Amino acid sequence: MALKGNLRDFTVTQLLNLISVAGKTGTLVVEGPNERVIVCFREGKLAYAQVGNDSQSLATVLHRSNKLSAAQYRAIAERAGRISDKELGLLLINARYVSQQDILASLQTHFLGVVNRLFTWVEGFFRFENDIMPPDDKITVRVNLENVIIEGARKLREWEQLQDEIPSLEMALKFTDRPGTNIRNVNLSVEEWRVVSFINPKNTIRQVATATKMNDLEIRRVVYGLLQAGLVEMVRPVGTAPLAPGQVAGLPQSSKEEQKSLINRIISRIRSI
Amino acid sequence: MQTVKMVVTGPFNAGKTEFIRSVSEIDVVSTERRISSQAERVKDTTTVAMDFGRITVDNDLVLYLFGTPGQRRFDFMWEILSEGMLGFIVMVDSTRPETFKEARSILETFRAYAPTPYVVAANKQDIAEAWELDDIRIALRLDKKVKLLPTVATDKESVKTVLLELLYSILAEMEGEGE
Incomplete structure (x- = not known):
């Protein structure tokens, strides 16, 4: 039977364990x-990983891991044309721009980054296709899955x-008005300062995450720290409440006086129980 | 006949079913099951779908009280139950600080569902080991504006106070004084 299912029932950790223990070859x-x-x-x-259809070129991966300068990266992008990763790798090694170790380490970091993204996914369908491997022109690695x-x-x-602490990213943040708290006296990391600069009851946490280019895990980590401190x-975000001022959810659409009368009737009844 | 509803939520074994039972004019329609998990074997049964209580206000108006299932694996019911609620009550077991984190998480989840008023009921305040309200407020990170009420879910007067405080908050919200 094909290995396929939903991450709700079978987590990524369990999947990787199964692939590792069974020594499987193929594509997840x-x-x-x-x-x-x-x-x-x-x-x-682990041999290879990519997000979507965008298989990052070797030049991009090396540039991101600071093994290629911006000028070298530009030159490769302009002149290398449709050269495959394996050919480019050989050229770069022969030109002594990078070593074989640099290439393998950079690719390994990149692939692990892709796999790490998966760990925070709780929703999604998976399937494992036996014996299907990346195209021949791609460089693969061999990384033990235990770690x-x-x-x-x-x-x-x-x-x-x-997620327990911050169940919804649709909420907003505001600074507490506790006397004696001065954010300037607190030692914050660069990431935390970036988030702090967007704190406003008008911005949802998700919007702050988008603005600061953080994923769900990263923004929750920072927000959790700020909450704990x-x-x-x-x-609730300002301006997004679907109700008119003074209107309360769950009440029939009627005048404010009628709504107040309804609540007062309930109050009288409960007092009399 | 008009109907309105309030939701009573909170962690496992916080006292939600007892709370509704204390004021409901009908026997609470409770969908309870025997507990299978050893970790949660504090009591014999738990609510798996919802509790359902009723207070007839007058000939034209009925208030329904819905209790949410306390165990997290039934949280798919929460959003359904919260739809159209007038307000909600978060019940906390004052004697079990290990559930406070869960209570805070439930509170934040419900706040995200709907912009309705809410109060927090610190239940089991009649037990010697109950935490003091000020300490519970800090542990739950509740703003001083949020009503945190000492509660005994088996005591009708205590339950009435919680419901009334929620209704007063709803009135205040109508006057534009809410959060």
Whole structure:
């Protein structure tokens, strides 16, 4: 029977464990709510990974890991044309721009980054296609999955805890008005300052995450820290409440006086119980 | 006949079913099951879908009280129950600080569902081990404007006070004094 199902029933950690223990070779395709991730394995080891249809070129991966300068990256992009990753890798090694180790380490970091994204997915369909591997021109790695699984399990636990603390990203943040709290006296990281600069009851946490280019886990981590420190509190976003001022959900659409009368009737009744 | 509803929510074993039972004029329609998990075997049964109580206000108006299932694996029911609610009550077991985090999470979830008034009922305040209200407020990170009420869910007068405080908050919201 094909290995396919829903992440709600079978987590990514369990999937990777199964692939590792069974020494499987093939491609795992995970379709999340917003994107698709493809991860390839050879004999139970991580070989390759990409997000969506965008297989990052070797030049991009090396540039992102600071192994290629911006000028070198530009030159490759302009002149290399349709050269394959394997050919480009050989050229770069021969030209002594990078070593084979640089290439493998950069790709490994990139692939692990893709896999790590999966650990926070709780929704999505997966299928494992036996014996399907990435195109021949792609460079693959061999990474044991044990450490990946342990790290993933840690992330999953952290994710679950943070989700308990901050269940909805549609809420907004506002600074607490506790006397004596001065944010300038608090040591914040660069990430935290970036989030702090967007704190406003008009902005939902999701909007802050988008503005600061953080994923759900990263923004929850920062917001959790700020909440724990008592610097901010969660509020409903200003201007997004679907109700008119003075109107209360659950009441029939009638005049304010009629609504107040209805509530007063309930109050009288409860007093008389 | 007009109907309005309030939701009583909170962690497992916070006292939601007892709370509704204390004031409902009908026997609470409770969908309880025997508990299978050892970790949650504090009591024999738990609510898996909802509790349902009723207070007839007059000939034209009925108030329904819905209790949410306390165990997190039934949280798919929460959003359904919260639709169209007048307000909600978050019940907290004052003697079980290990459930406070869960209570805070439930509170935030319900706040995200609907912009309705709410109060927090610190239940089991008649038990010696109950935490003090000020400490519970800090643990739940409740703003000083949020009503945190000492409650004994088996005591009708105590339950009435909680319901009345929620209704006063609803009136205040209508006057534009709410959060």
